[in-house]
Amino acid sequence: GAVVSQHPSWVICKSGTSVKIECRSLDFQATTMFWYRQFPKQSLMLMATSNEGSKATYEQGVEKDKFLINHASLTLSTLTVTSAHPEDSSFYICSAISRFPLPEAFFGQGTRLTVV
């Protein structure tokens, strides 16, 4: 089946630094990818929709200058957490939609971000 690869799986960074998370669709092209944030023992919260070749669409309450999304190709979307703070520590998950034969969402392995 289709695979989505997310990297890195774990990252620890200092406050004030930036962290980039990559999401790749390995065997299909994804014009749309989604970025989620998951707090402990909670469901996934959609942060933004990443659109290839255009600006991302952010959900209400998500700071676009804080969470920079770039979708430069049909197989790669990146999420950069800028000037990270401890409250940004969370589990981030990306998803890509394969449209054929029927729409189905595939998820990356997730990235555990810890800001110290």
Add this chain to the structure above:
Amino acid sequence: AQSVTQLGSHVSVSEGALVLLRCNYSSSVPPYLFWYVQYPNQGLQLLLKYTTGATLVKGINGFEAEFKKSETSFHLTKPSAHMSDAAEYFCAVMPNNAGNMLTFGGGTRLMVKP
């Protein structure tokens, strides 16, 4: 607009007992329906999905779910729980039109007692 409700944030069963995780949805258009499983510090793995055709869908690890349009439900079942089934389970809905956004339920943590 669409929404998903998972009744019971925690479900505890004994090993070998029936597993029943409930999911109800609302959607303005006929939906595609999914169940995902998540193990600690991992992404989501697809258990099964309903798109068209037979309303009883069989998935991996012995799970199955039945789409009941009249009840707007898509409950997940497994006849006999195994210790390895302990995880977080998410029900999700996607509209079957051009939009491909998944809407998730709140999740249900399944605990399996020996």
